[in-house]
Amino acid sequence: MPEERTQHFEDSKGRTGPEDQRGSVALFNRIEEGAAAIATPRTKNHEGFGSRVRDRSHACLACGQASVYRFLYRKNGCDILRCEQCGLGRAETMGFDRESYYNSDYFSGERPDGYADYIGTENILRRECAGTVGFIRKFRASGRLLDVGCAYGFFLHEAKRFFDVSGIELAEDAAEHCRRSGLNVFTGQADETLLGRLGTTDVIVLLDVIEHLPSPRDTIALLVNHLDPGGIIVITTGDFGSLYSRVAGAHWRLMTPPQHLWFFSQASMLAMAISLGLEVEHLDHPWKVVPLSLISFQLARMAGLRPKRIAISSRLGLSVNLFDAMRIVLRKPSR
Numbered sequence: 295m296p297e298e299r300t301q302h303f304e305d306s307k308g309r310t311g312p313e314d315q316r317g318s319v320a321l322f323n324r325i326e327e328g329a330a331a332i333a334t335p336r337t338k339n340h341e342g343f344g345s346r347v348r349d350r351s352h353a354c355l356a357c358g359q360a361s362v363y364r365f366l367y368r369k370n371g372c373d374i375l376r377c378e379q380c381g382l383g384r385a386e387t388m389g390f391d392r393e394s395y396y397n398s399d400y401f402s403g404e405r406p407d408g409y410a411d412y413i414g415t416e417n418i419l420r421r422e423c424a425g426t427v428g429f430i431r432k433f434r435a436s437g438r439l440l441d442v443g444c445a446y447g448f449f450l451h452e453a454k455r456f457f458d459v460s461g462i463e464l465a466e467d468a469a470e471h472c473r474r475s476g477l478n479v480f481t482g483q484a485d486e487t488l489l490g491r492l493g494t495t496d497v498i499v500l501l502d503v504i505e506h507l508p509s510p511r512d513t514i515a516l517l518v519n520h521l522d523p524g525g526i527i528v529i530t531t532g533d534f535g536s537l538y539s540r541v542a543g544a545h546w547r548l549m550t551p552p553q554h555l556w557f558f559s560q561a562s563m564l565a566m567a568i569s570l571g572l573e574v575e576h577l578d579h580p581w582k583v584v585p586l587s588l589i590s591f592q593l594a595r596m597a598g599l600r601p602k603r604i605a606i607s608s609r610l611g612l613s614v615n616l617f618d619a620m621r622i623v624l625r626k627p628s629r
């Protein structure tokens with residue numbers, strides 16, 4: 295997904311919360327978020343009380359330890375817990391149906407915490423994608439590239455100038471949009487069957503995607519099997535250990551369960567990569583060009599307002615860096 299591919303003022307693919315069929319939950323969340331934004335201290339008291347009781351033991355998918363996960367707070371009806379060893383955050387959700395969730399509403403501003411107008415901001419998103427392609431080429435100049443969660447294909451269109459590209463996208467409308475624009479994109483999840491049809495590749499990108507996956511470790515392990523030796527995996531995601539994330543707590547802009555299920559810190563990302571036999575080539579907190587309309591959309595959401603279609607031109611973008619999103623390049627060793 296390009297989702298955000300730029301975005302990062304939310305997640306690039308604009309993943310948002312469950313809205314339609316879970317109307318009552320979403321309404322409750324909006325009320326809760328609105329109230330919390332006005333009275334932050336209330337949230338603090340709420341978080342502290344009884345939290346020890348809600349700690350849980352899990353085998354951590356990042357650091358591999360049988361670890362205690364500390365209860366942090368509840369958000370959107372999900373318990374948010376953090377691994378004591380590596381700092382990986384997880385959202386405990388009840389029955390979230392990904393396939394029915396990621397449809398066109400998701401990208402068109404129909405949901406209150408969604409992506410304002412994904413297609414309307416294509417110019418800005420494409421500019422951001424071109425920058426990402428330039429960054430990737432420092433590690434791998436050409437070859438075959440697979441975009442997992444490619445959304446509307448903005449990134450693939452920029453990447454195809456240098457790479458032989460293909461994509462996988464769960465949202466049928468988005469995948470169809472890609473195919474109509476001439477891209478080789480498959481609808482579905484990055485599973486053994488689909489990856490088997492695609493064959494091996496030199497570069498795999500997951501741009502603001504890993505936090506959405508039901509089982510990120512299993513997916514990355516599968517992708518590594520379909521990566522040629524010496525090939526790279528490029529991941530962008532939030533940084534749960536960042537100052538902004540820690541200060542904002544439940545109000546962090548990327549704390550949006552149940553579409554975001556995992557909240558990686560630098561340590562948890564590195565622990566997972568190393569335990570999968572990958573070499574860490576690079577980790578940074580990049581600047582992003584973000585559509586001004588998306589910023590307005592998210593500010594309205596944070597203020598507890600129901601965002602309407604934004605009247606700001608979709609062509610305006612701002613360079614922002616809240617240092618709460620990271621970019622990682624991992625390499626499969628050449629044997």
Ligand SMILES: [Zn+2]
Pocket residue numbers: 354355356357358359361377378379380381382562
């Ligand atoms: Zn851990």
